[in-house]
Structure formats: C-alpha cells, structure tokens
Amino acid sequence: MGARILVVEDDEPLRLTLEHNLRKEGFTVDGLARGNEAEARIGTSVPDALVLEWSLPGISGIDLCRRLRTRAETLKLPIVLLTDVADEDERIAGLSAGADDCLVKPFSITEFVVRVKNLLRRTNPALLDHMIKVGDLTLDRAARRVHRQRREIKLGPTEYKLLEFLMSSPGKVYSRSELRASVWGDDATVDERAVDVHIGRLRKGIGLGKADTVIRTIRGAGYALSDY
Template sequence: MKTRIVVVEDEEALGVLLRYNLEAEGYQVDVIENGDEADIRLKEEMPDLLLLDWMLPGLSGVEICRRLRQRPETERLPILMLTARGEEAERVRGLSVGADDYVVKPFSMPELMARIRAMLRRARPEKLSTQLSAGDIELDRETHRVRRSGREIKLGPTEFRLLEFFMESPGRVFSREQLLDGVWGRDIYVDERTVDVHIGRLRKAINRARERDPIRTVRGAGYALDEQFLTAKPTPTRAKVREAASG
C-alpha cells in the first residue's frame, strides 16, 4: 500500500501545490483545510505522516498536535509543522507540544520532500525503500550509488534525482514541466530545455553500446521510464558472449 500523508493547510494554493508534489513522489495524499475537521478525521484513520499548518480555522495546529500526542494510537505519528512563524520561541513551542520537525514558509519543495523521506525512514522504515530497481539498474538512495548489470555508474546530483524520479513511477510519462517541479522544485526557475540537456547526460551515463535505453521519449508529451525495460533481459556483455561461445 502507498504511504498515506495528510496535509492540514487552509491556504488553498499551497494545499494544491503540496498535493501535486507529494503525489508525484508516489504518496497517497489527503488535504484538509479546517482544524476541527482534521481533529475528527485523524481520530477515524491515522496516516503515516502529518503535515500540519500552525494557523488554521477552528483548532490550531499546535492544539491538534498536542491532542494527537495524548492519544496512545497517535503518540508516535510523525508530525511536520508548516508555519510562517520563524521566531525561536515559536519553534520551541511547536516542538514542545510534540512536533518532530518544523519548516518555515516559504520553503524549498525539494528540501521538504527530503525531510519527509527522512522522517518516514526513521518512523516507518518499511514504508520507504532505500533501494530502487528497474530491469538491470539498481539505485541506492542512502549511498547515492547506481549500478547497471553490476557496474557502477557515475551520476551528477541532478541526473541521480532524475533517475530516482523515473524509477519511483515506472511507465508514467512526465512532461518537462512536471520534471522541473519534481526534480528542481517549483521555487526555482529553470528553462524547460534544461530538462532535455540533463536527460541527454543521464542517457549517456547509463547506456553503453548495445544496451537498451530505459528512458522513453514520448513525442509531444515528455519522458518516461519504459515499462517494457523493467522485464527486459540484460544485454549480454562481449565477455559473456565469448564465454558462451567457447563453452
């Protein structure tokens, strides 16, 4: 089952942005805009992680956090608070009522996603695999290592994140705009042609002669990790061909 994240945020535009980016990461997302409604729904079903705004209509985020920590079934629920309050006293207050982490608006979306992954890794390690695989490609999120057919592949940070992004949703076609949002973040302006440049670098790094290209270009739509590549047999190396012939 997908990791379920509940976002309690009354700012509609931010709620839409968070849903978009979290779903792009493969999470199941529910957005609630009212503190009283959030209090009721969190009693009915507990998520894997809670993104909680400080200032809300009805119950405040601080009060919701305090109540959650008083209930045995939610006392260990990972809670990340979102707020415009940046003063030290307010951060201390948020953490003192039980929040696990604290992000001040405006924030970097890639940084927020990294914090969420770190929190899930600590609280629910079974929910967030550190190893991704597709066909003969293996990616390790913790060590930032990539291997194809056993050989190590050197990737830059952006190419690594691109490959990780594709491997999280194999077969799904992403437009250049979606790749910019998911890999670079919405708060950073990058020309869409930059995506093509980094896709080219990624292909050059992971593909050798006779190896199948796992990145599929969909004309007029974008790019995808080819779902047919997932079950494709690895192309034999020259050494293995010679070995088989001599045998």
C-alpha cells in the same frame, strides 16, 4: 501507493503545491483545510505522516498536535508543523507540543519533501524501502504497482520484473543475457529474442501511448533505463 500523508493547510495554493510534490515522490496524499476536519479524519484512519499548519480554522494545528500526542494511536505519528513566524521561541513551542519537525514559511519545496522523507525514514523506513523512483517513474514493490506522471501503468508480470530490474540501476547497460537471467533465470527454453519482445511491450506500457526514450537501446550491448 506508498506512504499515506495528510496535509492540513488552509492556504489552498500552498496545500495543492505540497500535495503535488509529495505525489511526485510516490506518496498517497490527502488534503484538508480545517483542524477539526483533520481530527475527525485521523480518528477514523491514521496516516503515516501528518503535515500541519500552525494556525488552522476549527482547531489550530498546534492544539491538534498536542491532542494527538495524548492518544495512544497517534503518540508516534510523524508530524511536520508549518508556521508563518520566523522566531526561535515559536519553533521550540511547536517541538514542545510534539511536532517532529517545524518549517518556517516561505520554505523550499525541495527541502520540505526531503524533510518529510527523512522523517519517514527515521520512524518507519519500510515505507520507503519498497519504493523505487527514477525520474517520473515510481515502482511500489509492496503493492506491485507502477505510476508515471501520476497515472497508473498496467504491466504484465514479465514487463514488471524487467522494469524493476532496470530501475534498480538507472543508466546501467544490461545485455540481453543479463535481462533474460533476471526474469527467467536459467530457463534454457527462453532465447534472447524474448527479451526484445518484452522490452517492446514495456516501452509501449510506460510510454503512455507516445514514442518514448526512457528505455534506450545500446547497439551491440543491450538496454538501459535513462538515468535522467
């Protein structure tokens, strides 16, 4: 689901934290601890972005970055380099080695995620354009898949269309007639009660088996997806 990101970091707690927060954004994430393992993995499957610790065992991140920039298949691979050294010369050396961005530890996890997303947006915007994220809900238009809290949700085609429409403008209240038109168009054989039925099924699907208020009923008006 989403862009594929490889995180190579030998500090396991940090790696797991980075993986977790990237997955929350709808990315598919793999994690490794050694530079030589990363080189082998990239040799068989090039990710959409690479997060690389500077001082890795096996092959250092900075050396791996240099190697990747000499190969046609990874020449334009987006690379974020992580370093422990808060020194301008270190950062310049990382960028000179071919990294697109360089972050000094400790850094804000929120800033890290934003930088990865901005890098993907610059290099391959299509990877982000098909993703919609509202709260803990992620919808992948390209794969037609929905996830919540890292769990895939199986929806019928009608429920999927309703959710996609609601997620396009979180917080906005849609009347039953607007929701009917979004799914069934001008089909006069479908009445507004069908909307209530499918909203009920959608609530059950995204509720993960529990009562849920993500989709709000606005008395006399219609429905809205909570904007968190």
